[in-house]
Amino acid sequence: MNEKRLHKVLQKMSENGLGQMIISDPMTIFYLTGKFIDPGERMLVLLLKVNNRPMLFVNEMFAVKDDFGADVVSYGDSEDPIAILSPHVDNEVLLGVDKVWPARFLIRLMHQVKVKDFVDISPIVDSIRARKDEEERELMRVASRINDQAMEKIIAKLPNRYSEKKMAQILLETYQELGAEGFSFEPIIAYGANGADPHHETDATSILNEGDSIIIDIGCRKDFYCSDMTRTVFYKKADELQRKVYNIVLEANMKAIETVKPGVRFCDIDATARNHISKFGFGQYFTHRTGHSIGLDVHETGDVSSANTEPVDEGMIFSIEPGIYFPGKFGVRIEDLVLVTSDGCEVLNHYPKDLQIIG
Incomplete structure (x- = not known):
């Protein structure tokens, strides 16, 4: 985990009153973690919270070391990744989602959580990467x-x-x-x-x-x-x-x-x-x-x-x-x-x- 870059993102989250965000863009995940994963059609999510350790949700076919700098949650092809992700999303608060997360994941998550609202957080990440x-x-x-x-x-x-x-x-x-x-x-x-x-x-x-x-x-x-x-x-x-x-x-x-x-x-x-x-x-x-x-x-x-x-x-x-x-x-x-x-x-x-x- 690149702590300096992660700190910038968390700081921007706080400035925008945002306590949690989902990053799915493989290049942004690489930018923050140094680990590149091309998930294909499978779900890949880096869940960031201002006061918690990052969590990476990734299919088990992609090997991620324990010293990754985030809590790694692996799932198999026979499991429902949204069902695994949703309990870790805080309800009644805003949830930021980046612009590239496929609708097939986002829409299902929208039906499984009760967040205050969904917000496009790409401007936050893009401004830092720029x-x-x-x-x-x-x-x-x-x-x-x-x-x-x-x-x-x-x-x-x-x-x-x-x-x-x-x-x-x-x-x-x-x-x-x-x-x-x-x-x-x-x-x-x-x-x-x-x-x-x-x-x-x-x-x-x-x-x-x-x-x-x-x-x-x-x-x-x-x-x-x-x-x-x-x-x-x-x-x-x-x-x-x-x-x-x-x-x-x-x-x-x-x-x-x-x-x-x-x-x-x-x-x-x-x-x-x-x-x-x-x-x-x-x-x-x-x-x-x-x-x-x-x-x-x-x-x-x-x-x-x-x-x-x-x-x-x-x-x-x-x-x-x-x-x-x-x-x-x-x-x-x-x-x-x-x-x-x-x-x-x-x-x-x-x-x-x-x-x-x-x-």
Whole structure:
């Protein structure tokens, strides 16, 4: 059990007048305990109470040591886990439940206990996870360094004119060679007109043609922490419009990064990138938010968008990834991860961003 992180959660519970909560998200349980369990369809619950020792309810097929830092309650496949959990829930008080607990468990518990009310406690946990401690910051740096190396290796393979799908397979092998566990998300490797779809699904039929832009949006998972980075390069040549668009996106990326510091609102960072692109008449082609928070999950709470008026804080890590996309033609996106420091930010990605023509 990570006592410092647990203390922060318990303190937030007290501040919000909440005496008990159910955490079911495997990544949050890992964040607090150092133990990762993927329960599949089985119930996994960490029950926290302000004045009691934590309790972990877990199927007996998942071995948990006695020195886990919580009281472990195991159940078998022939037993009813809700019937085992419910006697440990205090009635007539609030019960916090996180946003990912399946309805098949929550609804049944609602019929078996008489709590004052059920409350979504994800904002409490998310706000704590958003501010990375020093151990997490270093893990994110390591994951990003691996991603830098992988980007260099994958770009070097592009002149072979493999399909997008083949390049993704090479990327997975590259991550494994570099010591990562695998993808943090399905990579986006998009040739030419495919790059006009911000979330293009890498396919097995597309191959490179002269003049194609190539969007490479990739990330790995290392020691549970995620990396994410996008670079756009061109095959053999780039025409005048492609060069212009590339430089505008690069400037938007850099200007947004320059605004990052504690106290600046997420929406203001988004506006910096968006206004720069709009100034050149391409605002309608920037079709997504400027970024997302990242850590144990590749997308965490706290997006860089016009809708998020919250200020950024030291320890937060999120992406800056403006883009311009012309349907049926090409797209350009440039993405870096930034770590908010006491007076600015640290860019975690170091692979070059100068316009690059390969092949």
